[in-house]
Structures are given as C-alpha cells and as structure tokens.
Amino acid sequence: MTSKKEIFQQMVPEDSLPQRGMVLFGKDVSQIPCFRNSFLYGISIGVAAGFLAFMRTSRPQMSCHIAFGTFFGTTLCYWFPCRYNWSKEAADAELLQKALQQQSMYEGTQAERDLDQKAKSA
Secondary structure, three states: OOOHHHHHHHHOOHHHOOOOOOEEOOEEHHHOOOHHHHHHHHHHHHHHHHHHHHHHHOOHHHHHHHHHHHHHHHHHHHHHHHHHHHHHHHHHHHHHHHHHHHHHHHOOOHHHHHHHHHHHHO
16 A cells, blocks of 8 residues: 555656745745855855964954854855846846847848948948
C-alpha cells in the first residue's frame, strides 16, 4: 500500500515545486539582486576583522564592535555599486529591447530603406 506522500511525489515532481527563500519585510530576499553577495562578503570580512581584532587586543567587546562595523561598512560598500551596475544594465537592456522591436517593425519597409540611405550618405 502506498502512502499519500508517495502518491503526491508521483503526481508532482519535486522540480516543479516552487522554492521559497527567506522572507524579510514581505519580500523574498533570494529575489533581490546583489543581496546574497553583499551579505556574504560583509559577514566573512566582519568575522575575519573581529577575530583579528580579538587576537590583537584580547578585548571581546571592542572586537565585536569592530566586527559589526566592518560587516556593516563592507555590506554597504558592496551593495551600492552592485545595485548601481544592476540598474544600469537593466536600463541598457530595456533600451536594446525597444530598439530591436523598432527594427523588427521597420524591417522590409520603405522607412528602413530611407534610414539605410541616410546612414550611407552621412
């Protein structure tokens, strides 16, 4: 006799089930561009800086403050340039998509021939 779970797995393969990430303030953070890399770099550099500060000074409170400050600074310093580049690439992709749509509309028409003649004469 088969169980309900086995019947469900036969009907719906695991590949088709939606993967749900961590939700923060109503947003799935796995869908936010640059989130993962920013936090991974921030966490790793913050832990390393805190550990080195502790090894150097043997003061746990100060090393925790250094670790958090380094984490925060690194995360922000990686987040903003990454988001800027992502936004710029998205805007460029949108312009390219519009240009390709315009090209497909003009293809084979008199307007395309006129544009080609203007380009050759310029």
